[in-house]
Amino acid sequence: MYRLDDKxxxxxxxxxFVKWTCISCIIGIAVGLVGAVxxxxxxxxxxxxxxxxxxxxxxxxxGLIIVWLYRxxxxxxxxxxxxxxxxxxxxxxxxxxTAPLIFAGTLLxxxxxxxxxxxGAALQLGGSLGNQFGKWLRLDEKDKKIAVMCGMxxxxxxxxxxxxxxxxxxxxVVSIGVLYYAALVPCVFSAFIGAAIxxxxxxxxxxxxxxxxxxxxxxxxVFTVLFGVCCALVSILFCIMLHQxxxxxxxxxxxxxxxxxxxxxxxxxxxxxxxxxxxxxxGIQLVAGIMEGERIGYADFFIKMIFTAVVLGAGFKxxxxxxxxxxxxxxxxxxxxxxxxxxxxxxxCGMAALFVGVTNCPIASVxxxxxxxxxxxxxxxxxxxxxxxxLSGYHGLYKSQKFIYSKLKAxxxxxxxxx
Numbered sequence: 001m002y003r004l005d006d007k008x009x010x011x012x013x014x015x016x017f018v019k020w021t022c023i024s025c026i027i028g029i030a031v032g033l034v035g036a037v038x039x040x041x042x043x044x045x046x047x048x049x050x051x052x053x054x055x056x057x058x059x060x061x062x063g064l065i066i067v068w069l070y071r072x073x074x075x076x077x078x079x080x081x082x083x084x085x086x087x088x089x090x091x092x093x094x095x096x097x098t099a100p101l102i103f104a105g106t107l108l109x110x111x112x113x114x115x116x117x118x119x120g121a122a123l124q125l126g127g128s129l130g131n132q133f134g135k136w137l138r139l140d141e142k143d144k145k146i147a148v149m150c151g152m153x154x155x156x157x158x159x160x161x162x163x164x165x166x167x168x169x170x171x172x173v174v175s176i177g178v179l180y181y182a183a184l185v186p187c188v189f190s191a192f193i194g195a196a197i198x199x200x201x202x203x204x205x206x207x208x209x210x211x212x213x214x215x216x217x218x219x220x221x222v223f224t225v226l227f228g229v230c231c232a233l234v235s236i237l238f239c240i241m242l243h244q245x246x247x248x249x250x251x252x253x254x255x256x257x258x259x260x261x262x263x264x265x266x267x268x269x270x271x272x273x274x275x276x277x278x279x280x281x282x283g284i285q286l287v288a289g290i291m292e293g294e295r296i297g298y299a300d301f302f303i304k305m306i307f308t309a310v311v312l313g314a315g316f317k318x319x320x321x322x323x324x325x326x327x328x329x330x331x332x333x334x335x336x337x338x339x340x341x342x343x344x345x346x347x348x349c350g351m352a353a354l355f356v357g358v359t360n361c362p363i364a365s366v367x368x369x370x371x372x373x374x375x376x377x378x379x380x381x382x383x384x385x386x387x388x389x390x391l392s393g394y395h396g397l398y399k400s401q402k403f404i405y406s407k408l409k410a411x412x413x414x415x416x417x418x419x
Contacts, residue, residue, distance in 0.1 A: 017185065020146070024186040027150040031129050035122060035158025036198040038103055042118050042159075043203070044384045045111045045265040046078070046281055053277065058307045059268055062108040063260035069104060076256060079118050081319075082400035084127035084152065088145045088174045089402060098128035098185030105317030113280035114267065115307035118159055118196035120319020120397075126155025146183045152220065153187040154194030161205020162200070165368035173398070177405030179363075192235060207370060208291040210344055213376040224380050227335060227346065228353055228387030234331055235324075235357025235388060238305050239395040239418075242320065245313030256315055263314020270307060279307045282318075283326025290329045290347045297373050298337065301330035320358065320397050328354030345380065348373045352381050353388035358397045360417075394418045 049055045070076045075097050079086075086092035106121040130151020134144035149170040157166035167188035171180045199205060214220060253259040271280060278286050283304055290296060297303075308323040332350030336343035348369065356365035363383050369381040394403050396417035406413045 015284045020186040021138075021189060023133075024146065024150050024189035025193060026137075027130055027133050027147060027186075028154045028190035029197065030133070031126050031154035031190070032158045032194030032197035033201075034099075034125065034129060035194055036080040036201040036203055037248045038106075038122070038125065038155075038202065038205040039118070039159045039198055041103075041107055042110055045107055049111060049113045050277075050414040053113075055340075056268060056271055056277075056280070059114070060261055060264040061409070062112045062114075062266050063314070063316060064175060064257060066105045066108055067256045067260050067315060069101055071256075073101060075101055077398070080317075081123050082398055084123055084148065085130060085398055085400040087127065087148050088180075090402070092142065094124075094128045094131040094148065094412035096128060099125050099132075102128075102317055106319075109311070109316040109318045110281065113271075113277065114311045114316045114318065115283070115304070115323060116311055116318025116320075117282045117318060117322030117324075118319055119321035121157055121317065122155040122159045122319065123152045126151035126153070129155075139272050140287050146180075146186055149180065149183045150186045150190040153191040157191035157195035158198035158203065161195055161203070161207070162368055162371040163191040163195040164188070164390050165364050165371055166195070168367055169359070169361055173359060173401065176360045176401065176403045176407075177183065208287070208344075208372055209347065209374045210348060210376055213345060213380075214342055220380070221383065223341070224349065224383045225341070225387055227332075227349065228384040229391055230335070231328065231331065231350055231353030231384065232357050232388045234301070234327065235354050236391050236395045238324065238327060238354070239358055239397060241305055242312060242397065243307040243399070245309035249313050250314070257277075260315045263310055263316065265325050266310050266314070267307070270310060274303065279304050282322040284322055287322075287326050287329045287351070290333045291344055293343060295337065296330060296333050298334045301327045301334060303331060320343035321355070324354050324358050324397075325351045328352070345377060348377060348378050353384045356385045357388045357392040358395075360389065360396050360401065360403070361391070365389070 005073050075288050078098060083092055084094055087094045102121045102124040109116050126146045130148040134147035136339035138149055152170040153166045157163040170187050171183055249259045304327050329347040332346035333343050337348040352365055352369040365385045366381055390407055394417060399417055401417040403413055405417050
């Protein structure tokens with residue numbers, strides 16, 4: 001007979017389950033509410049700049065305010081999502097100031113139509129709040145790391161409406177090759193709670209369900225592999241552009257105020273040269289158009305990469321995930337225009353392949369594809385995610401991401417993401 005105390009195997013399991021069910025519900029509700037408010041605010045400012053294109057010319061002012069806020073709260077050295085990842089893999093501290101700063105900074109960036117996303121901001125916002133709840137609940141250092149992951153999952157799910165992908169992403173993104181199984185129940189519970197609260201408060205989940213999917217045969221399999229190779233190369237290029245743009249800004253402009261002003265001028269100039277606003281903002285509107293069958297230019301995916309690198313490298317705040325999805329969708333649409341294949345299918349495959357190429361999270365990427373596009377294209381998603389993950393090497397969005405095991409051999413390597 002098992003005794004039901006926390007010194008027996010069954011007792012320990014029950015103690016863990018009850019404890020983290022309660023904690024994940026608390027974090028899921030609180031962070032879900034904050035994420036829902038953040039999502040509504042992003043929707044509002046996006047609608048505002050779409051109706052008032054003059055906000056573009058406020059980009060320098062918005063940039064200066066962002067730098068001033070981070071300096072005022074002594075967070076000018078804040079490493080963003082990298083800091084959150086380090087809080088899980090080591091003993092770095094995510095300050096409570098990170099949450100309001102990334103909230104305000106991302107809203108300001110979106111208000112002036114900056115090419116940035118929101119999910120990267122969600123990881124920082126949720127991670128900061130999760131860390132603070134860990135302190136308030138007097139959790140030890142190991143449990144506090146799980147609380148950080150809970151917060152990340154809840155906020156990601158609240159903003160994107162993909163709870164299963166959000167729950168697994170937080171387990172997978174920190175150390176590639178190792179899953180933090182101790183956080184499985186907390187992250188999944190908090191993600192579903194956060195997504196449900198956000199949807200109830202008016203944030204619609206991102207869904208682009210595919211209609212009739214072409215039958216999967218040998219020809220389609222070979223094409224999917226080849227397209228996956230191309231997507232891996234694009235994801236590597238995108239990561240290099242994001243990292244190198246930041247380095248170039250820092251090399252030529254020592255002051256953070258001057259850097260963000262230079263980025264503002266470049267961004268305004270690029271927007272005027274393009275003669276369009278389709279590359280501004282997160283890019284989700286461009287994705288929606290592509291998924292509805294609209295034809296776009298062959299170079300649109302590359303132009304979106306340039307816009308995003310110029311904005312984020314200069315110091316504006318936001319995430320890289322939605323711009324990544326936009327690049328993937330535009331690249332898929334370009335491939336469809338050349339090959340005559342189904343545009344919606346290739347756009348969906350491109351999004352999944354680019355997501356895994358820059359995040360190195362294959363399980364979360366496949367689940368994300370299922371949640372966003374349905375299960376009808378399952379073989380396409382499984383193959384293209386596997387190919388892109390393998391061939392993207394050790395590049396990634398996050399400098400603090402660690403590759404614990406090799407992608408090519410069953411061996412321990414423990415290296416950081418390439419810049």
